[in-house]
Amino acid sequence: RHCHRMKYFAVTAFLGLLAYLAWPFYHVWQLNQAVVAGDRASLSRLVDLPRVKIEINKKLNKEVDSVVGEVSSSFVRWLQEGIHRLGNDAVERLVTLDWVEAQLLAGSPAGRQEGFLAQVSYAFFDGLDRFRVRIGDPADTPVHIHMRLQGGHWPVIAVYH
Secondary structure, three states: OHHHHHHHHHHHHHHHHHHHHHHHHHHHHHHHHHHHHOOHHHHHHHEOHHHHHHHHHHHHOOOOOOOOOOOOHHHHHHHHHHHHHHHHHHHHHHOOHHHHHHHHHOOOOOHHHOOOHHHEEEEEEEEOOEEEEEEOOOOOOOEEEEEEOEOOEOOEEEEEO
């Protein structure tokens, strides 16, 4: 009887672990589905847009840590041009759901119809509550997204290339 309980506990724990490991992958799939369908409501639920803006602004301030990693020269150019044109609120005005969607689809030959899943070259945990996805070939200029477990789901909190 004790052995039966231990087996039940082990199987339950194993299934729970599998579910936890699959959870952010499911959110990446949902993100792709929202992009393919042009579903703005789902996209806005899956992307924490204020946090994406905060992380880009933190990256601009060299003295503050940001989850945004090494950015490409084209990303820096885009930011510099935006700041030159729009001033200090450039990130606020440039980083929109449309922009996030464009970044996700940047490497997709068929665009919205195909989505971005076929271009994912890396997706894995970066901690217990953090998940990273790289879209595109690392030799090119891939798009990086970071997700963080918040309130029972995995919203995108950073997007950059």
